[in-house]
Amino acid sequence: MCELLNRIWSRPRGEWTRVLRRELPALAAGIVEELEESIPGFRELIADSDEEVVRQRVETALLTALGYREPSCQPEGVRPEAAARPEREPSASGQLVPLKAVPSQRSPEAGVTAAERARRELFTGLTSDMPMSEIALSELAATAGWPLPATVRAVAPATPGEMQQLAGVLDDALTGMVGGQPCLLVPAPDPEARGPLECALRGRFAAVGHPVALRDTASSLRWALRLLNLTPARPGAEARAVFVDDHLSTLLLLQDEPLAHALAARWLRPLADLTPRQSERLEVTLLAWLEGGGAPEAAKALSVHPQTVRYRMRQLEKLFGTGLRDPRTRFELEMALRTRRLMAQVRRQHSRVSRRARVVTAEFRPPLGAGRMARVNGL
Template identity: 35%
Template sequence: MPEQGPDLGFRRVAEIDLDSVIVDALRARLPHVAEQTVAAVTIEVPSYAGAFAGRMGETIQNAVRLALGTFLHWVARPEHSDSNATLAPAVEGAYQLGRGEARDGRSMDALLSAYRVGARVSWREMSATAVDADLPAATIAKFAELVFAFIDELSAASLSGHADELATSGRVRQRYLDKLSQNILAGETSEVLQASAERAGWPPPTTLTAILLPAAQARNVASRFGPETLQVVEDLPGIDASEAVALLLVPDVGAHDRPELMRVVAGMRAVVGPARDWMQAASSYRRVLRGRELQPDNNQAVDTDSHLAELVVRADSEALADLRSQVLAPLAELRPATAERLVETLRSWLLHQGQRDKVAADLFVHAQTVRYRMTQIRELYGDRLESPQTILELTVALAVPSTE
């Protein structure tokens, strides 16, 4: 409901001297004025040509007649009228008209044009009656001022209604989008997700890609990928509420688009999941959560698609720790510093398939040092190093550097 308060021009109504004969003559012309107004609007504001056809045209004519009738009632008896109460129905009608325009997806441009046309036509018709009644020129001028002030009041009410409806519908849609995002992350059924998308007015893409990043940078990044990007800033599963992070679910970032995506988030503490069918995007988010373990100390983004082997190895951290302890048991009796050097050498030897020079370059040591260390390792493991199973277990166990 708009805040009602007549324009300052209305305060001059007491200066108008309109006798009942003139008011009755003006009131008698209201049906004609309304008809002429609607006809003019239909011609001069093309977007209303179809809307005003048939029964809708009659409804608009009645609304115009009611508004002008309210105005004449107030002008005729200013000493008996509370201007706010008297004009309230017309102002409320204009307010609701503005809300209706917003609901129909139209801007205020057409409606404001209609008001301008309506003011001109209404005054043309009513001024003719005033002139025929030999009203003094000064009275006609004051009457004109009031007519246009009244139209301005209606325009302002419609603008207020339009803005309120946009704000309200925007908040409602955002709530639906938030619910859709939560349903996606919860892995709801396809029926639930489809209904949720329809309710939010969100056109489903083919895929969604999860991106976890600092909340302060989310809005800017989201704007790079279009208005249908979903944002989640609260109640993120698996993340403490105190963390200032946000999740984006970005539509249709294919393999050829991924380099550009990574360029956008470069220099941010972002983790990017894989592209998934939009109804399966919860798996992209789960990948992001696991990818946080790969986050470097600097502000670099992590592309989980580039760390699949490491993610697989880290999938069961307890099993990995047990495997590492088991396969490194032959080194357990050594001094920690010696054991650490041999583990480092063994890991490089496995990764470089036993090529001594490459191992030496990797460790920044002489090739003879590599030979010496590998002799120690073979003495400790014996012919177990010839077993494919042992090689597999060592490769998996040492694929990820220990975090201990």
Template identity: 40%
Template sequence: MSIARAAEQPLADIPREFADALRPYLRDLTEEMAGEIQASVPEYSRQSGAYARNVRHAVEEALAGFVNRVGDRGASRSRLLEVYRAVGGGEAAEGRPLDSLQSALRICARVAWRKLAEESERLDLSRQRMCDIGEAILVYLDEIAAAAADGYAEAQVRAAGELELRRRRLLDLLVADPPADPRAVADLARSVCWTTPRTVACVALAARVQGELPRPGLPPDVLADLDRSDPCLVVPDPDGPGRHGLLDALSADWTVVIGPAVGLGEAALSLRLARDALALTRRGVLDGRRSIRAAQHLATLMIFQDEALIRIMGRARLAPLRDLRPAQRDRLAETLLAWLQSGNATEVAARLHIHPQTVRYRLRQATELFADQLSTPGDRFELEVVLRARAAGLPAVPD
């Protein structure tokens, strides 16, 4: 049986005349209940002003609702329940626990029962009638307490939703390009109790599977928007304790690309580089099986910023490979790149897992083919760039 229905039976056992007998005491009962609430419950200890009037109004509504329900069996409950849903919502907005309201309602019941006991002889109330009225009071208070609890829960949901919206708005401001007004960022950060960090890193995410994924457990200072078409995070102090492990743990469900740590005003740059690196993981250029730190792949990101330019450079710089067989072309390009990066045949042999003599043989071939491109640092730099692009999968060598 619902609380609302359960409340009706005890009330039905009370004669309607009891309502008329009780009405003269409503003002005194209201004052006594409100006074005891404010004296006994620390959260309600303020004694004056609008706050005290609100407490008194809530008590008045409860008493009037009880008397009206006794005197008129058809009296509507909707207004009273709406009042107490609003009371519960107000408690949540004030940040008080629901226990405080429940304590206040128990005080109301105690004061009502005490007054009833004092007046029982004058009202000619039998012991059975006293029991009926006492049960009706308790069940009635359960009913309005349930309404208050509903209002409290609804307000908490609304507050959580509003907080989440503000946090997402803060994320949007942080990654805006051009940067948002620092004053707007600071104001919104204060409204969500987000401490402005010295550095941030933005994280670009892509779900590994279709469908809804479990929400990752993230610390409250990490701003997240996982519902947008390009999910992302803003991580304060990304090199702080536990941050790397936290982000690595996400890679079970997400492809995780972490942008470089930057100052707060450069968050958009961190996110752009993270998204560029994420695009390269989708193409297979970067290995996305584990979390990727874009700061470790800046040269690759730079190379892929203008692929048309790299292709033009590749056609010029790698033309000597055109007449070689594909397998020979690959071996020679790989060896030449390793030598440009290390400058030592022994290191090249260890890196490629081949004999040093094989390295020297290939380098003699490369020297013959690229003699005019190995004489100056600028030539060697461009040659390394296009060889790195080729190794990363960019088709920079003409057919």
């Protein structure tokens, strides 16, 4: 089995099915041979059966385990060769597709149409880190009735219920789950036009990925999910969608929080021995100086006198030495300061939302009759 998987993985994904179909008979025969040699009495158990029929049944079981057949119970009286007939056939590209005779019938076992199954497989293929071939995607898209767009955005709503509602509003969305998180893929013919999507998402908390080419769908989804985790949910009328396009620098700096902490700790180590108040004051001044390019600009940004900025900069020069004159050091320091400020903002936002939720819970009181009714019912 390991050798078969290695042969499959060594080829492009579009050829996996073709390799699998070619290798499966030999693999099934090998399994039957191993069972006969390793299990006492197995050879006698199948003595009355045709060995080829047993091999076909093992092959059918492997197809079912690999997801190319729907599991079904063989009714009494059905010929083994009929039961072993695959429910899908390989297309020209090697991708297994439903047999032409039943393209739109509902499977009694799965309860879904071929189009619904194709939409699920298409979503999985687009969001996987190992993209499918263009031919395989085109075949699935044709079966699913979802024309492949040139550009797509991923949308990550907060709850599965939101996904169902959005799917009803966005007729051209492809829906699915990734790691238990509901997601939608929405065509983006004009990457700059966000109006229709913003209108559909109004009053809903969701994160929208950046527009990408179809082969990069997984990237749009990954950053949408990251932004969703960084942004605290706002209840009720304050709920809104956030777009990755508007937070690219934040996501870049916070893509790996332990690394971001290491960056800040490495370059801001000279401030570690100061009191929290002193450290914060100097950090704010240094960032304003780096962003503005001088004391007057920093003073204006901080609403303080320029002489105050110059005094603080003299303190910073004592702490950092000649490094403040080095362009690379200034760049690293600005990244470290921005990263620390962003992490503090995220912590404050989550703390504020949690505190608001606790206040709402504390203020809630059940109706007077509810408690009385519970006592009457003995609850």
